[in-house]
Amino acid sequence: MEENKIVLAYLSVWLTLLGAVFGSFTACAVSRWAAGEPPFRGRSRCVTCGHVLSAFDLIPVFSWVVRRGRCKYCGAGIPVDCLAAELAGGLSFLILGLTVPLRELGQWLIWAGLLLALSLADWARRLIPDRILLTLVVNRIVWFVALEGDFSGIFDILLACLVPAALLALILLGEWLTARELMGGGDIKLLFALALYLSWAQLLLTLLAGCLLGLVFAALLGKKRDAAVPFGPFLALGGLFTVSLGAPLIRWYFGLF
Numbered sequence: 001m002e003e004n005k006i007v008l009a010y011l012s013v014w015l016t017l018l019g020a021v022f023g024s025f026t027a028c029a030v031s032r033w034a035a036g037e038p039p040f041r042g043r044s045r046c047v048t049c050g051h052v053l054s055a056f057d058l059i060p061v062f063s064w065v066v067r068r069g070r071c072k073y074c075g076a077g078i079p080v081d082c083l084a085a086e087l088a089g090g091l092s093f094l095i096l097g098l099t100v101p102l103r104e105l106g107q108w109l110i111w112a113g114l115l116l117a118l119s120l121a122d123w124a125r126r127l128i129p130d131r132i133l134l135t136l137v138v139n140r141i142v143w144f145v146a147l148e149g150d151f152s153g154i155f156d157i158l159l160a161c162l163v164p165a166a167l168l169a170l171i172l173l174g175e176w177l178t179a180r181e182l183m184g185g186g187d188i189k190l191l192f193a194l195a196l197y198l199s200w201a202q203l204l205l206t207l208l209a210g211c212l213l214g215l216v217f218a219a220l221l222g223k224k225r226d227a228a229v230p231f232g233p234f235l236a237l238g239g240l241f242t243v244s245l246g247a248p249l250i251r252w253y254f255g256l257f
Helices: 002-034 062-066 080-099 102-125 130-148 154-178 185-195 200-221 232-254
Strands: none
Touching: 002 080, 002 102, 062 080, 080 102, 080 232, 102 130, 102 232, 130 185, 154 185, 154 200, 185 200, 185 232, 200 232
């Protein structure tokens, strides 16, 4: 029993570090992509003074806190988005490591990393790149074959796909009636990608959680922001909540009937 606790603590530390490093790397790549630069070319630099950053300057979370969110070479502020991405990566990897079966952990870590990348992209450009969505699909196909070994789970996937399909039909009808866009196409495609991983009940919970989180965030902003709030990051948060903590809530709900 004591040995299991040691192994769990060891795994938790390394998953948190891995997630934070991935978050830092992804935040840098997305910021370059948003600025129209090659996302994976060249060393990390201060966006203000252009100074090449050392390894000590790039320690996730620690470097930002020690420097109080400022570049040590020019004193310019470091975007808080970098810290948020590092914390999100570390926490999501940790939560999944503590809640999902070990044999499926690889699938869900890649899933979480891709959701973090598309969330940052959606936040920066109000756009969910198709390449990330395609990678989500490929990841699921590879792990589906590796974990399932047969095609008995195809029916569950098709059933889950009915959720975004029905939502798409309602949105198209609403847009026809109101003559305005109600939901971005990238968000619908993300829901179809999530349907490959989640059951129909999990997908409904993900959608509900994402809507609630988005509404709370918009309410907290009030009138300080006129631009539309991207929905992709909140769908990603809803998905993380559902995968890691949603099972008891779903069982409780169905137990009411």
